[in-house]
Amino acid sequence: MTENKSSTSKTSVDRSLFDKVILPVYAPAQFIPVKGQGSRVWDQQDNEYIDFAGGIAVNALGHCHPQLVDALKNQSEKLWHTSNVFANEPSLRLAQKLIQHTFADRAFFANSGAEANEAAFKLARHYAIEKFSPYKTKIIAFYQAFHGRTLFTVSVGGQAKYADGFGPKPADIVHVPFNDLDAVKAVMDEHTCAVVLEPVQGEGGLTSATPEFLTGLRELCDKYDALLVFDEVQCGMGRTGSLFTYMQYGVEPDILTSAKALGGGFPISAMLTTEKVASVMHPGLHGTTYGGNPLACAVAEVAFDIINSPEVLKGIQARHDLFIEHLEAINKQFNVFKGYRGKGLLLGAELQTKYQGRARDFLNIATEYRVMILNAGTDVLRFTPSLIITPEEIKSGMVRLSQAIEKIVKAE
Template sequence: MAEHIQVTRSLFDEVMVPNYAPANMIPVKGEGSRVWDQEGLEYVDFAGGIAVSSLGHCHPALVSALKSQADKLWHLSNVLTNEPALRLASKLVQHTFADKVFFANSGAEANEAAFKLARRWALDVHGEAKQEIISFSKSFHGRTFFTVTVGGQASYSDGFGPKPGAVMHAEFNNLDSVKALISDRTCAVVLEPIQGEGGIIPATQEFLQGIRELCDQHNALLVMDEVQTGVGRTGKLFAYMNYNVQPDILTSAKSLGGGFPIGAMLTTDAFAKHLKVGTHGSTYGGNPLGCAVAEAVLDTVNTPEVLDGVVAKERLFRQRLEAINETYQVFSEVRGKGMLLGAVLNERYQGRARDFLLAAADHRLMALVAGANVVRFAPSLVITEQDIHDGMDRFEQAVAQVVNAG
């Protein structure tokens, strides 16, 4: 008989590596944009598992896909292919610029594959001299050693010994800073269409278009990390579609699985062919369970109803935040697009995003931060108007609590 374990928050401190500091409450159940903890207290979820739960908690289409596939096949390895993986890849190819797909388990793994592909293509076609990767300060691309080095936050990559070389960082939305670094030695420019962890900072049209032109001039690949912005998050299937600027490689994860771990790298035939048999792989990447769930996510999200709904929900979020700000004067602006928004704290509240996060939790609202000065919202793409209003009522109470505490 299985041993009964008393699960409390203190158990985390006993048995888990201390690289996280989770909240004191432990969620046990979710439905839509509501979550319940061990005490039965109900929370409104504006965090979405950090832009992951694209259809909320326990969406019927996802539950059905998972249960159905669970009775058929779980894992095969890549010695064999499987039907869900092929269906999902076909749909991703059909609805994007891409011709080919590689599946992984996370955004970091998708980015790892993208960066390796860019280097491999450059080596095959242009030789060893062409290996430099240009990324941007404040960017985030994952926690593997390669992806965290390409990411533009040294505090995440320092302290683990020698870093992968030939990686440099320009300034986001500053084309001149890229021109100063780019050369025929550059194999790729890597960016998020909206910087997520860096503070919900959208690329300008001119910047993204300029980067595309620079990449073309210098024979470099444009890699777009759409781990946080992809699969409907901005009101288009992928954020590059808002700009009409096409990447050479695109990465996706988070919303793609709606809570089930899956990542994908998308690219064209010209570049895909450089990952020949044996050059890269993933034990679980493209497993039938993950692909079956992701296919259900894609089928549900990639509809005018859901994508147009994201745009309408953004308007409601912005209206409510504006009204709160008129009363309490805490934000300088609201940045972002669709269901990826950042309320930027004004000068009086610099560095205090975490105070607003903790106050929100006091009022049973799950929110996020993006750096020390931005409160981030990344809820379900299908969150109801009622849940938005309920959540915003709670957020208003949280703002009042921080303001009144001084």
Template sequence: MTKQQNHVVRELFDKVILPVYAPAQFIPVKGSGSRVWDQNGEEYIDFAGGIAVNALGHCHPHLVKALQEQSEKLWHVSNVFTNEPALKLAQRLVDNTFADRVFFANSGAEANEAALKLARHYAIENFNPYKTKIISFTHSFHGRTFFTVSVGGQAKYSDGFGPKPADIVHVPFNNLDAVKAVIDDHTCAVILEPVQGEGGLTSATPEFLVGVRQLCKQFNALLIFDEVQCGMGRTGSLFTYQQYGVIPDILTSAKALGGGFPISAMLTTEAIASVMYPGVHGTTYGGNPLACAVGCEAFDIINSSEVLNGIQIKRKLFIELLEKINQQFAIFSEYRGKGLLLGAQLTEPYQGRASEFLNMATEYKVMLLNAGSSVLRFTPSLVITEEEIIQGMERFAKAVAKIVINK
């Protein structure tokens, strides 16, 4: 009892948490919709959405109800048994995508780990033990496990941990010739984000995705779409691949899938899934009844015309208000991403200063993100109101003014 503290302060983080994060100086304690309150009762407008996780805002009543009801029924049974919420959510995913089979895990990294293992196993079982090459792209991000962080195209995250998994090649994004130069009969998979999240919110061109799909077919390689961040309504369709008309062999989902409750999924076809068998892969918590019950509710709300049709309208409003700020301060050179996965590229005088804008924004009670050091990222709730967007952007404008005036 002597170690317990009635009042938790931000300084405690620096004493007891592994120093791999640098969180803001305030501590959020309550959220409702797109508003958050800290320990002092100060209100913030949330344009970060838990890094595209809180797709329905904080404490959505339907999600709260689903969690409360399931919490009184069944919490956990492991993969030794199945459960109703997991089967219901899997059926929703199968019914609304290209997929026939679903594997549940807990995070985007785990879903991508499963996808990469499946791709290699499929190639080895169907072709030969040397068909293991994975092609990925610079500035990509696929998770923090050692395998996924090595597949990701940002060395700053993967260096410093010893020898990396072999047979992984990185080439420039949206460069089909670069893919042609490295793909061959030893390639088992090409993995990409239709919209790169952490890498600066670069969208794949239609020509690039079509070309990669054709190359994968030519060389019997699987095409993996990482839609951990850009999926589940974020860009205006249930999954972003549906806007391109290019169907992957494997798709990964997480973040918004649980509306804030940890859950992820890997989706694939019957033919590819058929190489797996009991014991070849697994997870203790994947398909947890609590997570899947919340996931079912989140899925039904997100996959509605009311929510999906409103995303481009909200994006347009964000850009109009950002451009109003830009006309006064000239800090943005372009707007990137799709839907409410929105990036604002900083102009030359402000290159490398994205974190400065984030920190100043919190002083004016608005929460946002960066995507690299020179892109501001907005991933708010998909159901954020027009009033909340306007009010949050008014606060952000004051933060921008403070930086520009004091430069």
């Protein structure tokens, strides 16, 4: 007989409840955010925090942007969900805008970056099989990459800590060092269906691809009839200063994935591709229940319009420079950073040798001083704030970060 459980209405909703009811795959901070506005967040005790994390590069327009709130309210009173048995206006408008402003001819919507990447990898293999050979299935990917948590995407990602321990993995995936074109050449052959990478590795430490590397990959893919797949889940949608990062390199992919900032906080993702590649697909070959739902697409359309505006895109580099200026001032005082990584507002500060392996400690102590940051691996502090964070919010957050770092340094 099922045990009679007390109503959750009688249970105090605090941080201790997490340890009782949520699958133990996360280790969240000890405070619970309950309200946000711009780049400020308040917890259950009404303490204010400065948000330099942006929901891991998701809240590109901060918390509760009024135009996104209006879009959500308006669509919520019209149509939430129909399934993909029917088309809907918001998804068609969003797809049209993504196509108009990128290399792509076709869009596929899902709910998360992992789902977009799953679709991309399946499409790449199916295209190669249909157009060339059933044996053209090799995917070349890179160490320290991150592409999602499904079994396929975590296998393409180049970090064993995320992929091991779940039984047999999808086969025919080869990993090589990032930014090493010779390593790619050594494993590239007629059986390769795709080369997959993040133009700026996110979880892997914020390493940017070199122009020579991306140009070389494009040439190799053309030579071997392989597809070039860019995972811009984290580095896309204005995060690095252009609508998508590939635009800074002059190298076009065959498939691109987007998520995180695409919905400004509402779950949505997209896979973009060319007509040539899309032509191998037909109804029933792939799908999703919630992907492209009117509610998500209505919010994402407004987020896209704002992010893709000259005002927002041109302001990202200035904010990047301001972050670096403040980090340099902190470093001049405490000597904790050995260098900076990333582009735009996908920014990393690499810890000095004596502090390496302790990025999570910096994150945790930062929350004590009410500033929210991230780590990228164990040696890099990561900053992915709102693309429209104000100079005042940056200054306030950096004052708090300086106090947190001072505590760590004095404890040595």
